[in-house]
Amino acid sequence: MMNDWKKYKLGEIGNFFGGVTSISKEDYGHGTPFLPYKNVYKNSKVNIKELELMNVKQQDLQKRSAKYGDIFFTASSETPDEVAMSSVLLDEVENLTFNGFCKRFRLNNFDTLLPEFARYLFRDNSFRNNVYQLATGDIRFNISQESLASIEIEIPNTETQTHIAQILTSFDDKIELLGQMNQTLETMAQAIFKEWFVNFNFPGFDGTLVEGLPMGWRRGKLGEMTDIKTGKGLKRNEFKYDGEYSVIGANGELGKTDKYLLDDKFILTGRVGTLGAINISYGKKWYSDNVLIMKPYSYFYYTYFILKLIDMNSLNRGSTQPLITQTDLKNFYTLIPCTDVLNLFEKIILNLFEKIFSNNHQILTLTSLRDALLPKLMGGGVFV
Numbered sequence: 001m002m003n004d005w006k007k008y009k010l011g012e013i014g015n016f017f018g019g020v021t022s023i024s025k026e027d028y029g030h031g032t033p034f035l036p037y038k039n040v041y042k043n044s045k046v047n048i049k050e051l052e053l054m055n056v057k058q059q060d061l062q063k064r065s066a067k068y069g070d071i072f073f074t075a076s077s078e079t080p081d082e083v084a085m086s087s088v089l090l091d092e093v094e095n096l097t098f099n100g101f102c103k104r105f106r107l108n109n110f111d112t113l114l115p116e117f118a119r120y121l122f123r124d125n126s127f128r129n130n131v132y133q134l135a136t137g138d139i140r141f142n143i144s145q146e147s148l149a150s151i152e153i154e155i156p157n158t159e160t161q162t163h164i165a166q167i168l169t170s171f172d173d174k175i176e177l178l179g180q181m182n183q184t185l186e187t188m189a190q191a192i193f194k195e196w197f198v199n200f201n202f203p204g205f206d207g208t209l210v211e212g213l214p215m216g217w218r219r220g221k222l223g224e225m226t227d228i229k230t231g232k233g234l235k236r237n238e239f240k241y242d243g244e245y246s247v248i249g250a251n252g253e254l255g256k257t258d259k260y261l262l263d264d265k266f267i268l269t270g271r272v273g274t275l276g277a278i279n280i281s282y283g284k285k286w287y288s289d290n291v292l293i294m295k296p297y298s299y300f301y302y303t304y305f306i307l308k309l310i311d312m313n314s315l316n317r318g319s320t321q322p323l324i325t326q327t328d329l330k331n332f333y334t335l336i337p338c339t340d341v342l343n344l345f346e347k348i349i350l351n352l353f354e355k356i357f358s359n360n361h362q363i364l365t366l367t368s369l370r371d372a373l374l375p376k377l378m379g380g381g382v383f384v
Contacts, residue, residue, distance in 0.1 A: 004156055004157065004160070005154045005155060005156045006154065006155065006156075007152055007153070007154050008112065008113075008152070008153055008154075008155070009149065009150060009151065009152050009153075010105065010148055010149050010150075010151050010153065011149030011150065013107060013108055013112050013113055014071075014105050014106050014107040014108055014113075015105070015106055015108075016103050016104065016105050016145040016148060016149060017063070017064065017103070017104045017106070018064070018075075018100060018103060018104075018145075019064055019097070019098040019099045019100040019101070019102045019103070019104065020034075020054070020056050020060045020064050020097050020098065020099065020100050021100035022057060022060070023054065023056070023100075026055070027054055027055040027056070028052070028053075028054060028055075029052075029053055030053050030054075030055055031053050031054050031055035031056060032053065032054065032055075032056060032061065032095040032096070032097065033051045033052075033053065033054075033093050033094075033095060033096045033097075034051060034052045034053060034054035034056070034096070034097055034098070034099070035051060035052075035066065035072065035089075035096060035097070035098040035099060035102070036050075036051075036052050036099050037074060037099045037101050037102060038050075038251050038252075038274070039051065039087065040072045040073070040074055040085065040086070040087040040098075040099070040102050041074050041077075041082060041085045041087075041251055041252070042087075042251070042252055043087050044086070044087060044088065044119045044120065044123050044172070045087065045088055045089075045090050045119055045172070046072070046087050046088065046089045046090070046091070048091050048093055051093070051096070054097065056097050060097055061095055061097060064097045064098065064104070065095065065096060065097060066089055066093065066096040066097065066098055066104065067089070067092070067106075068089060068090065068091065068092050068115070069088070069089065069090075069106075069107055069110060069115040070088070070089045070104050070105070070106050071086055071087070071088050071089075071104070071105040071106075071107070071115070071118055071122065072086065072087050072088075072089070072098055072102045072103065072104055072105070073085070073086050073102060073103045073105060073122075073143075073148060074086075074101065074102055075101055075102055075103045075142060075143055075144075075145075076101045076140060076141070076142045076143075077140070077141055078140060078141070078249070078254075078273065078290065079141065079234075079236070079239065079249075079254050079255065080132055080135040080137075080141045080236060080239070081128075081132070081239050081247075081254055081255030082141075082251075082254060082255075083131055083132075083135040083141050083142065083143045084122075084128075084131040084135075084143050084148060085123075086118075086119075086122035086123060088115050088116075088118050088119040088122075089115075090115060090116065090119070103145055103148065105148070110158075111158070112155070112158075113153075113155055113161070114158055114161045114162065114165065116161070116162070116165035116169065117155070117161035117162070117164060117165045119165065119168075119169075120164070120165065120168050120374060120377075120378070121153060121155065121378060123374070124374055124375060124378045125374075125375055126375065126378060126379070127151070127153065130151045130152075131143060131148075131151070134147040134148075134150075134151070164377045164378075167373070167377065168370055168373070168374065168377070171366050171367075171369065171370035171373075172370070174366055175363050175366050175367060175370075178359045178360075178362055178363050178366075179359075179363065181359055182356045182359050182360070185352045185353075185355055185356050185359075186352075186356065188352060189301070189305070189349050189352045189353065190305060190308070192345070192348065192349065193302070193305040193345070193349075196341065196345060197302075197305075197306075197335060197337065197345075200214055202214075202341055202345075203341075203344065213335075214337070214338070214341075215338075216337075216338035217335065217336065217337045217338055218336050219333050219334065219335060219336065220333070220334065220336045221330060221331055221332065221333060221334075222306070222307075222329060222330055222331070222332045222333075222334050223329075223330030223331065224336065225296055225297060225298075225299065225303050225306075225334070225336065226267070226294045226295060226296040226297060226303050227294065227295045227296075227297065228292055228293070228294050228326045228329055228330055229292070229293045229294075229295075229326070230271060230289055230291075230292060230293070230326060231248075231261065231271075231286075231287030231288045231289050231290070231291045231292075231293055232261055232286075232287070232288070232289055233288060233289040234247060234257060234286065234288065238257055238258075238259075239254075239255045239256065239257060240255075240256050240257055240258050242256065243255070243256030243257040243258050244256070244257075244258060245257055245258070245259065245260040245284055245285055245286055246285050246286070247285075247286045247287075247288060248268065248281060248285050248286065248287050248288065248291060249288040249290050249291060250269075250270030250271070250272070250273055250274035250275075250277070250288075250290045250291055251270075251274055254288060257286050259286065260284035260285055260286055261285065261286045261287050262284075262285065262287060262293070263283065263284040263285075264282065264295065265280065265281070265282040265295075265300070266280070266281050266282070266287075266293050266294060266295055267279070267280055267281075267293075267294040267295075267296070267300075267303065267304050267307060268280070268281050268287070268291050268292065268293060268294070269291065269292050269294070269307065269312060269324070269329075270290060270291060270292075270312070270322075270324070271289070271290050271291055271292045271323070271324055272289075272290045272318070272321060272322065272323050272324075273290055273321055273322060274290070274322070275312040275313055275315075275316060275322045275324060276311075276312045276313060278304065278307045278308045280304060280353075282357070292324065292326065292329065294307070298342075299342045299345075299346055300346070301345070301346055301349040301350065301353060302337075302342055302345055302346065302349075306334050306335070310332065310334075312324060315328045315329065315332070
């Protein structure tokens with residue numbers, strides 16, 4: 001019951017500390033484990049499979065290291081809904097440091113708040129609403145350590161926390177398993193793509209090349225294969241916590257809104273800020289103006305894997321921040337095989353992606369059930 005729950009300000013049960021900021025381009029890709037912003041934003045639990053490597057200074061290893069139970073909050077973002085998204089480290093990772101656009105919250109002890117429970121507490125709408133009120137900014141939004149420390153939370157005893165965390169974790173474990181299955185299926189599809197269109201080892205090929213390509217194949221512009229559009233921005237008051245439709249940005253879901261921009265299957269990539277990721281999106285969604293939306297005229301999955309081969313950073317023409325234009329992407333030269341091979345490839349790959357989409361439907365169902373249960377558990381409305 002709620003009268004068994006106690007109130008605390010975050011500053012009373014732990015302390016905040018900033019991440020690594022003194023990083024150059026030469027520091028990326030080697031060194032010690034590093035927690036990037038996107039990992040914190042996307043995952044309620046730090047995904048240790050998606051950590052990066054960073055050459056950080058010794059003083060950062062000492063002051064800005066992470067340990068089991070640490071909670072990370074995004075401190076700055078392009079929308080208020082992305083501010084103070086949290087992720088809890090539930091693994092032991094030696095010499096792990098974290099991005100400077102994040103804040104580390106280290107609990108004084110686990111007697112008051114359990115990390116497994118914190119994973120869900122700080123993703124609940126009651127906490128997110130408090131954050132939304134404290135976010136400041138216009139073009140870019142921020143939240144200070146002092147503001148975070150002032151937020152009041154209400155939590156039960158640790159026995160109840162354990163029970164709640166176990167219920168919600170059971171959903172996330174199933175979601176994670178389905179996600180791993182999808183990764184395996186896509187890896188299989190990508191292996192077929194590479195074998196056919198990179199190694200030229202496809203059914204019926206006799207080994208004859210004309211100007212370095214199989215007969216009937218050619219090179220052409222990406223714009224011949226797909227339509228490319230830019231998403232549309234939303235005003236701050238158009239984001240709704242209880243909105244029906246997801247708002248999709250370069251880093252994934254930015255929040256919810258009451259309206260949708262498009263209803264179809266698309267290929268997405270970041271247009272500004274975040275470059276490189278290529279994703280498939282389908283259904284009714286709103287797409288922000290920091291993504292490029294691609295609808296292939298035909299051969300959807302071939303176009304998808306071709307885009308995954310492109311080094312998007314090579315198309316960057318931004319000065320203050322990374323930027324890709326529609327024109328540059330449309331003019332990118334790529335391989336266009338003959339239709340017989342493309343038709344066969346699409347038929348084979350469609351079977352794999354139909355299973356992926358089926359798994360995604362299960363993931364959405366489980367996510368909706370978990371998200372519907374979360375406020376009830378956090379509000380004491382369900383007895384455990």
